[in-house]
Amino acid sequence: MxxxxxxxxxVLVVGVMLVLRWxxxxxxxxxxxxxxxxxxxxxxxxxxxxxxxxxTIYMAIATASILAYVxxxxxxxxxxVGPIERLILEPRLKWALAGVVVLLPxxxxxxxxxxxxxxxxxxxxxxxxHPSPPTQIDxxxxxxxxxxxxxxxxxxxxxxxxxxxxxxxxxxxxxxxNCFYCHGDGLGGDGMFAYGLxxxxxxxxxxxxxxxxxxxxxxxxxxxxxxxxxxxGGPWDTAMPAWESFxxxxxxxxxxxFLFEFTGYQPxxxxxxxxxxxxxx
Numbered sequence: 001m002x003x004x005x006x007x008x009x010x011v012l013v014v015g016v017m018l019v020l021r022w023x024x025x026x027x028x029x030x031x032x033x034x035x036x037x038x039x040x041x042x043x044x045x046x047x048x049x050x051x052x053x054x055x056t057i058y059m060a061i062a063t064a065s066i067l068a069y070v071x072x073x074x075x076x077x078x079x080x081v082g083p084i085e086r087l088i089l090e091p092r093l094k095w096a097l098a099g100v101v102v103l104l105p106x107x108x109x110x111x112x113x114x115x116x117x118x119x120x121x122x123x124x125x126x127x128x129x130h131p132s133p134p135t136q137i138d139x140x141x142x143x144x145x146x147x148x149x150x151x152x153x154x155x156x157x158x159x160x161x162x163x164x165x166x167x168x169x170x171x172x173x174x175x176x177x178n179c180f181y182c183h184g185d186g187l188g189g190d191g192m193f194a195y196g197l198x199x200x201x202x203x204x205x206x207x208x209x210x211x212x213x214x215x216x217x218x219x220x221x222x223x224x225x226x227x228x229x230x231x232x233g234g235p236w237d238t239a240m241p242a243w244e245s246f247x248x249x250x251x252x253x254x255x256x257x258f259l260f261e262f263t264g265y266q267p268x269x270x271x272x273x274x275x276x277x278x279x280x281x
Contacts (some may be wrong), residue, residue: 009045013037027079031066038062048227051239053196130213131230133220139244139252144219151215151267152250153257164257167250171258174251182239187262197239210265218256222247 020033039062042055070080087093087100136145156164175183182201184190189203204210210218220228225242243252260267 005041006045006047009041013041026083027070027076028081028083031070031080034066035059035062048239048241051193051196051198054193054239057192130209130217133217134230137220137224137228139223140249142249144216144249146216146220149216149219151219151253151257153253154215167254168258168261170251171254171256172262174247174255175258178243178246179255187259193239201240204259204263207265210260210263210267213268215253215256215260215267218259219252222252222255223249 016033016037020029025033039055039059042050042058070076087097133146135147136143138144153164153167156167180191182189182191182193182197183204184194184201187204189201189206191201194200202209223242223244226240227242247255
């Protein structure tokens with residue numbers, strides 16, 4: 001496993017490329033191999049499956065890029081379309097052409113049928129949109145209590161307002177570099193990838209989200225991401241990674257502070273919570 005990517009998939013794709021180079025494959029074979037390798041890698045290569053909407057976006061970019069490359073040079077373009085022209089025009093290849101004409105629509109029809117014929121089944125267990133957090137987590141080799149920990153930004157609001165604003169602006173940077181693709185420009189859970197995910201991303205504008213939890217709850221959700229969800233938070237098909245692998249502890253707290261500053265909501269106070277950070281009845 002390399003950064004969440006399955007090593008055997010990488011080895012297989014690279015192996016195919018080496019065979020094509022050894023066989024001095026024509027340009028059309030290279031174009032198809034690149035397209036197929038990228039699709040295969042996105043579809044099955046990641047330990048955490050990518051949503052279909054994400055794969056569609058990246059494959060559209062890959063298709064446009066490959067077409068731009070092969071059409072940018074007359075020689076490459078001729079080498080790419082030449083085999084297709086021969087398949088269509090040469091009488092000796094009529095049976096191969098007939099097979100392609102039948103096979104391609106059949107594959108499309110099979111794909112559509114497979115998607116439409118999936119049985120609708122209830123989850124094997126109940127899912128909670130806001131699952132109960134653990135009492136503590138380890139982040140960057142440091143234990144953080146989710147019961148008693150308070151955001152380090154809290155004391156800065158009154159003690160050092162300029163430093164507080166710097167931390168909030170840093171949280172804004174972190175959010176728009178990493179989070180808005182799913183959670184949206186306005187934090188409404190309506191980013192470009194949102195509806196390819198299950199469950200859809202949290203809507204931070206909803207008054208039932210941010211004000212109902214203390215800041216440590218969101219620190220946990222950002223740090224541990226989808227892989228850190230307990231069973232009650234599944235079934236899970238979200239693309240949210242464990243951001244502790246990419247962000248510092250300060251950056252995680254900063255982005256949590258930005259969420260509250262942007263929306264104007266206040267987090268639940270520590271005294272309003274019982275063990276595990278859930279509001280007491």
